[in-house]
Amino acid sequence: MGLTSNKVLALAVLFAVLLFAGTVACWPRLACRDPRAVAGRVALLTATQVAVFVSVGLGANQAFGFYASWADLFGRESGQGVVVDHDGHDAGGTAGPLEVVDTGQVNVPGGARPRTGGQLQKVDLVGRRTRIASRAYVYLPPEYFQPRHRTRTFPVAVVLTGYPGTAEALIKGLHYPQTAHALAKDGRMQPMILVMMRPTVAPPRDTECVDVPGGPRTESFFAEDLPDAVSHHYRVGRKPVSWGIVGDSTGGYCALKLAMHHPRTYAAGAGLSPYYRAPTDRTTGDLFHGDEELRNSADLMWYLRHRPAPDTSLLVSSSRQGESNYRETLRFIDLVEARKPTRISSIILDSGGHNFNTWRREIPATLQWLSGRLSDR
Known part of the structure; x- marks a missing residue:
């Protein structure tokens, strides 16, 4: 699926929503000072923020047309x-x-x-x-x-x-x-x-x-x-x-x-x-x-x-x-x-x-x- 595909944007938004819901659901079990719990909180917060950032970036690219393809985005277009x-x-x-x-x-x-x-x-x-x-x-x-x-x-x-x-x-x-x-x-x-x-x-x-x-x-x-x-x-x-x-x-x-x-x-x-x-x-x-x-x-x-x-x-x-x-x-x-x-x-x-x-x-x-x-x- 291409960078400007609506399916890619929809999947990114869905993933961000699921991560947010998972963070809310799992937070009580991770609310302690155990190193594994702290690492779990950091991982969930990081993953959620990255997912939100990707969703916003894809949406902005859809609206303003900065990049046409994945190769264009990563500077690999020949x-x-x-x-x-x-x-x-x-x-x-x-x-x-x-x-x-x-x-x-x-x-x-x-x-x-x-x-x-x-x-x-x-x-x-x-x-x-x-x-x-x-x-x-x-x-x-x-x-x-x-x-x-x-x-x-x-x-x-x-x-x-x-x-x-x-x-x-x-x-x-x-x-x-x-x-x-x-x-x-x-x-x-x-x-x-x-x-x-x-x-x-x-x-x-x-x-x-x-x-x-x-x-x-x-x-x-x-x-x-x-x-x-x-x-x-x-x-x-x-x-x-x-x-x-x-x-x-x-x-x-x-x-x-x-x-x-x-x-x-x-x-x-x-x-x-x-x-x-x-x-x-x-x-x-x-x-x-x-x-x-x-x-x-x-x-x-x-x-x-x-x-x-x-x-x-x-x-x-x-x-x-x-x-x-x-x-x-x-x-x-x-x-x-x-x-x-x-x-x-x-x-x-x-x-x-x-x-x-x-x-x-x-x-x-x-x-x-x-x-x-x-x-x-």
Whole structure:
């Protein structure tokens, strides 16, 4: 059973409850100073506390999507798996850069019928240029399957998690497909395809969407390979006006950077609780290898001051209380306002932490904002 399995969580909770009940039942018999009784009390208390800790940890991981698997949790997840050769075909000559490996329904009324609820597709992506391989989930709206829209193309929003994050958390924790479905059904946004994934495409390393010298070319993967793969598989618009990108935390930083660095790919980028420069720590390793130009370009404030202003739309979010990026976000807004033609919008809450609950409050308005800036042509 996987780390994110509901059965694993249920078993952990059941075990903790049984240990608690056993401790209460056995305590009278162990209530003496005999060394064996003392050791029994210590063992029961330790086991109960460990069980409770494991249950809480599994529940938190289910809610916030920190780790996707046991290998991910223990840092044993291997690096990139590359299945592309130079002519763009596999040995059988049939595989493309995007392969659907599973389909599922959206958790909405009528979700079992794609024409009513849309569909979730689990896909494997392989970068033709970067040779990066990653998994994603694609939400296709109901209109994608309806006969009257069979020739229609759709705008796309790439949705990124934070670090480490899991793509499943965008569905189960942040409810992106359900929110998009409800907003489109109410006429508050146009139907859009969502490509949901984490920015950690070279696990367990956090590459901060940087083209690391001699390492993973993460920025190029999201700027070139991902749009290319999606465009060749789905009915989507191929002009920048059909493409947007959104993310939270690390994903928010990546979304802003990709929209700024690549306005010919993404017409809009939204960062929920973003930061504005790539950190360097034990999770990232050396991202720049002494390349000062690369380091400076990964600082969005520096980029706006020293490079031509990109023709793109940006959205940032923060909270007056509870978010550490509030003042820096205000400075970023002021800087963008002075750098036309770049356009800036914001969501500023009175209070809200760096967590799923806050982002769920911001996602509906963010999707509506993206919808208003994208076109299916």
